[in-house]
Amino acid sequence: MNTQYLNKFNIPRPILVLVIGGLIHSVGSSFMWPLNSIFMHNILGRSLTEAGALISLQALATLVGQFISGVLADRFGSRRVMICGLVGAILPLILIGFFPAWEVYAPSMLFYGFSIAFIFVPINALVFTLWPEGGRRGFNLLYVFNNAGVAVGTALGGFIAALSFKLVFFLNGFFFSVYLLMVLFLLPAKDIQAKPVSKSRVKVPIFRDRGFPVLIALCAAIFLMWGAYIQINTVLPVTMTNLGYSLPQYSILWTLNGVIIVAFQPVIHWIIRHWAPTLSRQFYVSCLFYALGFLILLGNFPYPSYFIMMIIITLGEMLVLPGVPAAAALIAPEGKTATYQGVVGGASSGGRALGPILGGWAFDHYGGNMAWSLSLFFVIVALLPFYLYQRREKTFNQGTEVKEQAV
Incomplete structure (x- = not known):
């Protein structure tokens, strides 16, 4: 792989794309997750028990998605799985924005929870595949930038929700869309190809x-x-x-x-x-x-x-x-x-x-x-x-x- 290094820290360009994209989608998702319970209780009129049950089921969907996405990323490539995850996260957010009803919200959030696992797992895999000599450093970059995005998103989320809860979901979908475009156009497949691995090794349980x-x-x-x-x-x-x-x-x-x-x-x-x-x-x-x-x-x-x-x-x-x-x-x-x-x-x-x-x-x-x-x-x-x-x-x-x- 012909990796182009930038700045004095010798960080590969694809890593910077992943890290900056992670910051962007972290800002968007942080508009929403602190307000989920409030949205379900105050806007959709559901009990806190129902809200808590849905949040737990969403976490379970993410857990299942993490296991599945890891296997798929090794089989079909992390970039492809990431693109599927980003598209899968955008669609339910837009759907909730247009139709903010419990019958739409509940299954959409389960699908959203499943889809975001198809983003996080391939990102971690790509960080090490593209920058193995970086070791812990690449994962730390992701961690720091994601948390910076959380700080910004949680600070702004309440103000956006005060204007419109629909805007929270639309903006979240917009930020995920920006990340999708970055992956499609700034992270070309030829730049992230790993060396081939024999099928016999991959098939070993x-x-x-x-x-x-x-x-x-x-x-x-x-x-x-x-x-x-x-x-x-x-x-x-x-x-x-x-x-x-x-x-x-x-x-x-x-x-x-x-x-x-x-x-x-x-x-x-x-x-x-x-x-x-x-x-x-x-x-x-x-x-x-x-x-x-x-x-x-x-x-x-x-x-x-x-x-x-x-x-x-x-x-x-x-x-x-x-x-x-x-x-x-x-x-x-x-x-x-x-x-x-x-x-x-x-x-x-x-x-x-x-x-x-x-x-x-x-x-x-x-x-x-x-x-x-x-x-x-x-x-x-x-x-x-x-x-x-x-x-x-x-x-x-x-x-x-x-x-x-x-x-």
Whole structure:
């Protein structure tokens, strides 16, 4: 592949297209997802139980889509699967914009949830296929730009919804359409062709791969880490409002989260250089940060402690979330990069889906401190699969120079 490199960071042009496109579609999707429950309850007149059930089913559709899209991307090419995913995401958004009724909204959102998996998994696969020497760096670029898009989208979404909820869906579809055009015209197929892989290697069942036990360890770890992290989304706002804090006092924590992810990249670079030069060490440090954050929540300290908690946990997030897909890419055999990304993505979705159920049960029966104790337990248990990954890490990194640096 004749890769054209741009700027002093030597980032391939196709990677920049993927990253900038990811920023664009992240802005669009962030107009919508914080307002889904409000739209269903206030506009469509559905109960919160129905709204919650649909959101859970949508997460399940995304989980299934991640497994399927990974296999299809390895078989037919990541670019083709991405295009199908983008088209599949645009159509239901336009349909909801024109016909904002429950009978249209519910099946459309399920199809949307399934389709977006066909975008995320191929992106991760392409990042490693097109820039293997970038290692963690490519995944970190995606992560940072996506979160920058989330910060912009969530900040603007409320104002757009105040004008018209229909506009939220149309604009989301527009941003996805821009990304589709970028893929079609700025990411030509000839620029992203990987070297051919023998069909016999692709047809080998995944459970017979040398890296399959390590993949399962990574999946278990990221499942547990997401199961812990998601409690900040679900349990924390309830506990804070019960303590007398306002919703703006909670939401500003997520503004801080977005600012840290973008502004603290030099801090992460320093941590990786001096504390955690390997992926396994990054995972251990991430567990340490998560544990410290949940211990702060267990302490029931005054309001400023929530800012300290968010800073610490966000630093842990910045290490583990780009690191796990990078690790999965390193252990994947030729021709199965997307499949491995789909499996890891499915495990992440599983943690995001099951975590709120377990955390909600702990909160309802025993209070907020039990939810934080459960989160702390998840993080401690995650050390075991991360250790299993570490035992095989050198085997897969041998002969591959991976630049573990933040961007």
